[in-house]
Amino acid sequence: MGLSGLDIFKQLPRTNCKDCGMPTCLAFAMALASGKATLEKCPHVSEEAKAALGAASAPPIRLVTIGTGERKVELGDETVIFRHDKTFYRPTGVAIELLDTSPADELAGAAKQIEEMVLERVGQHYRPDMIAVRSASGDAATFAAAVTAVRAGSAAMPLVLITADVDAARAGVAAAGAATRPLLCGVNKDNFESMTALAKEHSLPLVVQGEGLDATAELATKAAGIGLQDLVLDTGNRATAKVLADLTQMRRLAITKRFRPLGYPTLAFTTHESPRDAALQAGLYIGKYASMIVTPVHEAHHLMPVLSWRDNVFTDPQKPIQVEAKVYSVGHVTEESPVYVTTNFSLTYFTVEGEISASKIPAYILPVHTEGTSVLTAWAAGKFSAESITAFLKESGIEDLVKHRNLVLPGYVAVLSGKLQELSGWKVIVGPREASGLPAFAKNRFSSTAAD
Numbered sequence: 168m169g170l171s172g173l174d175i176f177k178q179l180p181r182t183n184c185k186d187c188g189m190p191t192c193l194a195f196a197m198a199l200a201s202g203k204a205t206l207e208k209c210p211h212v213s214e215e216a217k218a219a220l221g222a223a224s225a226p227p228i229r230l231v232t233i234g235t236g237e238r239k240v241e242l243g244d245e246t247v248i249f250r251h252d253k254t255f256y257r258p259t260g261v262a263i264e265l266l267d268t269s270p271a272d273e274l275a276g277a278a279k280q281i282e283e284m285v286l287e288r289v290g291q292h293y294r295p296d297m298i299a300v301r302s303a304s305g306d307a308a309t310f311a312a313a314v315t316a317v318r319a320g321s322a323a324m325p326l327v328l329i330t331a332d333v334d335a336a337r338a339g340v341a342a343a344g345a346a347t348r349p350l351l352c353g354v355n356k357d358n359f360e361s362m363t364a365l366a367k368e369h370s371l372p373l374v375v376q377g378e379g380l381d382a383t384a385e386l387a388t389k390a391a392g393i394g395l396q397d398l399v400l401d402t403g404n405r406a407t408a409k410v411l412a413d414l415t416q417m418r419r420l421a422i423t424k425r426f427r428p429l430g431y432p433t434l435a436f437t438t439h440e441s442p443r444d445a446a447l448q449a450g451l452y453i454g455k456y457a458s459m460i461v462t463p464v465h466e467a468h469h470l471m472p473v474l475s476w477r478d479n480v481f482t483d484p485q486k487p488i489q490v491e492a493k494v495y496s497v498g499h500v501t502e503e504s505p506v507y508v509t510t511n512f513s514l515t516y517f518t519v520e521g522e523i524s525a526s527k528i529p530a531y532i533l534p535v536h537t538e539g540t541s542v543l544t545a546w547a548a549g550k551f552s553a554e555s556i557t558a559f560l561k562e563s564g565i566e567d568l569v570k571h572r573n574l575v576l577p578g579y580v581a582v583l584s585g586k587l588q589e590l591s592g593w594k595v596i597v598g599p600r601e602a603s604g605l606p607a608f609a610k611n612r613f614s615s616t617a618a619d
Contacts, residue, residue, distance in 0.1 A: 172197040178216040179209065186210055203246070203253075227421045228458075231372050231397045231432050233260070233297065233350045234325025240296045242399065242432035242458040248422050251484055257432075258481040260459035261449070261474065262297035262327050267304050267313030274300075274313055277465070278320030286471050289517040290490055293474035297350075299461045300339065302330035311338035318343060327352055327461065331376075333361040345369035352376070352434070353401060356386065363390055372397040374434055379403065380413055384428040391428075399459065401434040407448055410435050411455055418456040432458030442469045449473045453480055487539030488513035494563050495520070498529030505530045505613045506565060507575045507598070507605075508556055510537040510545045518602045526609035531568065535559045546580045553586040560591050578604075 176196035187208040189195040198204035199220075206212060206220055230244035240260045247253045263281050265274055278298055286293045300317055302310040310330060317326065326349040328339040336351060343349045353374035354362040366373040375390055375398050377383025383402045390398055402413040414433055420426040435457040437445040446469045449460050453476060464470060482488060489511045496504075497520055509519050511534035523530050535556055537545035545551035560566065560574070574593045576584055578600035588595040599608050 172200040175199050175220055178212075178220050180211045180213075182211065184211065227425055227430050228418075229396065229398070229431050230257075231399060233327070233348060233372055235346070235348050236323065238296075238323045238325060239348075240325050240459075245418075245456075245458075246422070248418055248456075250480065254483040254485065255481045257458065259453045259457055259477050260296045261470075261477070262299040262459060262461045263295050263465045264299040264301055264329075264461050264463045265313070265317060266301050267310045269313070271312060271316040274316040275320035278317040278324070280320075281465060282321035282324050284467065284470075286467055286474060288471065288475055289488075289513055291475075291478055291488070291513075293471070293478060295465075295470065295474075297325045297327055297459070299327035299329055299352075302328075302332065302335045302339070305332065305335070307332065307335040307338040310335040311342040314339045314342035325349065329353070329461070331355060331358055331362075333358055333365060336362060336365055340365065340369060340371070345371065348372065350374060350399065352399075354386065354390065355403075356382070359386065359389065363393060363395060366395060367393070372399065374399045374401055375431075376401045376403050380416060380429075384426075387431060388428045398431045399434050400429065400431050401436075405436060405438050407438075407451065411451060414452065414456045434458065435460050437462040437464065442466060446470070446473050450476050453477050489536075489539030490516045490534055492534055492536035492559065492563075494565050494568065495532045495534070496529070497523045497532060498527075500529045500531060500568075502568065502570045504528075504569065505575060505609065506533060506569060506573065507531070508533045508535060508559075509577060510535055510540060510542050510551055512537065512539050512541045512545075515541050515602075519605065522602045522605040523609065526606040528609045528613050530609070530613075531565060533559060533563055533565060542577045543579055546583070551580065551583075553583050553590050556583070556587055557591040560593065575608075 176193050179192045179196055181192045183191045187195045226244050226246060228243040228245045231242045233240045241257050242260055244257050245255060265277055281295055281298055284294050298317055298321060300314050326343050328349050329352045330336050351366050351371045351373050353376040355376045373395060375386045377386050380402055383400050387398055404410050404413055417429045417433055421430040435452040437448045439445040439448055442464045445462055445464045449462050450473055452460050490513055492511045507530055509515055516534045535551060537550040572593045573596055575596045575598040578598055581597045584595040584597055599605060
């Protein structure tokens with residue numbers, strides 16, 4: 168259990184200097200107790216107090232890093248149960264599972280494909296995060312050879328080594344290279360001494376696999392007691408409903424009760440043989456509350472909805488997705504191509520782009536910076552105005568790209584047309600209200616020439 172606000176307050180300087188950004192030391196103590204502030208914000212706290220308050224100031228769920236370099240994966244460090252309370256910080260890590268019983272060339276090829284996989288949707292780029300190698304053979308040499316093959320195909324991606332046999336684990340770590348910081352999965356009550364010794368020897372993150380919630384908490388406490396802190400928790404359950412219940416309980420106990428034995432990232436495995444059903448299962452675990460999932464699903468069309476859903480869950484609800492405010496071209500544009508203006512809300516922009524592309528008439532799109540809000544919302548807030556559009560027309564460079572001075576304005580804000588035309592000097596053409604009307608509008612208006 169974490170310390171109360173009053174307990175923390177007693178350890179602070181109590182000068183009310185406001186250097187932490189809070190009006191009083193008591194307010195800072197309360198924020199610290201609720202996980203809304205960190206001890207580093209107070210520049211005057213003593214070393215004794217830092218030692219006493221270290222656990223209280225730590226995030227309720229520990230940050231654990233797997234791998235090294237640009238592709239390293241960070242798990243945990245979450246502070247809320249519900250995204251709208253603040254935000255979620257560390258997207259669920261997705262590990263694609265490969266078996267050591269597959270031929271070496273197939274493993275290397277699959278690893279290369281996984282490493283190079285990049286899926287694009289509405290300007291966002293998604294990719295899996297890790298490769299999990301499972302010792303299905305039960306043989307240490309076979310496992311080591313498989314890890315070597317996977318590493319040959321993918322030198323950059325973090326690895327998850329799945330085996331309960333310490334000899335296989337040791338061989339796998341040697342093949343992967345301990346310096347690459349693979350995740351060792353996993354320690355259980357039967358192999359606790361040997362597996363934790365291996366993890367401690369090489370300073371590796373470790374999956375604690377219990378038999379239920381209580382047993383997992385006991386193993387985590389035991390591991391922490393011997394100095395292992397980079398833990399990932401797996402309750403051992405595989406039935407979807409039970410896994411969801413465990414994940415939810417662990418999140419609630421860690422966040423609301425500050426129950427330290429469960430204050431670590433969590434792991435879930437997909438178990439359905441059907442790739443579609445496994446993808447659905449993965450989506451459930453991402454929603455509540457897996458820090459990482461391991462799945463054999465590797466086809467792009469099955470992974471896309473999983474990774475897209477993850478991106479939505481871990482998008483800050485207070486910061487709409489937006490595109491950069493600049494000139495975009497669709498198709499082989501010329502100096503006669505039409506010019507459309509809209510806002511830089513990602514969904515708005517890509518909807519408009521898709522419809523213009525469907526019209527087969529090349530055009531320029533100018534998404535005005537509106538802090539990622541839609542056309543009507545931005546107009547109502549004064550962010551999509553004749554003045555802001557005029558300023559963007561001048562600073563974007565579009566005037567150097569086209570000979571004409573014709574601008575298509577969204578129909579919902581036709582009221583801006585008169586003032587916009589007066590301020591900008593461009594002829595304003597009121598377009599359709601809905602983006603779905605753009606193909607017909609473009610064909611009727613610009614089928615022979617981009618200028619009017």
